[in-house]
Amino acid sequence: MTKLTLGTQPFLLGFEQLERLxxxxxxxxxxxxxxxxxxxxxxxxxxxxxxxxxxxEADLSITLEDRQLTIRGRQSDDPEGRVFLHRGIASRQFQRTFVLAEGVDVGEAVMENGLLHIDLTRHVPETVVQTVPIKRSGVK
Incomplete structure (x- = not known):
């Protein structure tokens, strides 16, 4: 079976970056x-x-690089001297990434009741109609 890629389709020009995303x-x-x-x-x-x-909030970081939104969490180590009889709440680090479409902007991030909310806005580009003139070939 052959893998179908966007770059092999003759009617999809310039979509190589979408395939990489x-x-x-x-x-x-x-x-x-x-x-x-x-x-x-x-x-x-x-x-x-x-x-x-x-x-x-200090344990979390949010970065946007090349249309990739990355949220990282790293909790500080527990203070010395704590003795757990049972430890069911893990303190682990994480990294969660989201690839954003072109024209999607990251707004504010808010912590509320153990939930991190990140707002995104998509800008719709204006429709542009362009007429391409056809030149006559140099006939001699």
């Missing part, structure tokens, strides 16, 4: 932690919500 998203290595929701809040806006109970 899809491959990068597939390799992002998200392991399911922390759980998250993505909701559409309007025609042009979205909200990503991550369940980050036990993390503080």
């Amino acid at each position: 899809v491959e990068r998203a597939a390799k992002s290595g998200n392991d399911g932690y922390p759980p998250y929701n993505i909701e559409q809040t309007s025609d042009r806006s979205y909200r990503i919500t991550l369940a980050v109970a036990g993390f503080t």
Whole structure:
């Protein structure tokens, strides 16, 4: 079976970067932690919500690089001298990534009741109609 790629389609010109974005998203290595929701809040806006109970704002970082939104969490180590009889609440680090489409901007991030909300806005580009003149070939 042959793998069908966007670059091999003669009617899809200039979509090589889209193919690379899809491959990068597939390799992002998200392991399911922390759980998250993505909701559409309007025609042009979205909200990503991550369940980050036990993390503080200082334990979290949000970066955007080359249209890849990365949320990292790293809790500080427990203070010395604590003795746990049972430890069922894991303190583990995480990295969750989302590949954003061109024209999607990251808005504010808010912590509320153990949930991290990140608002996104999609800008719809204006439709541009361009007429291309046809020149006559140099006939002699």
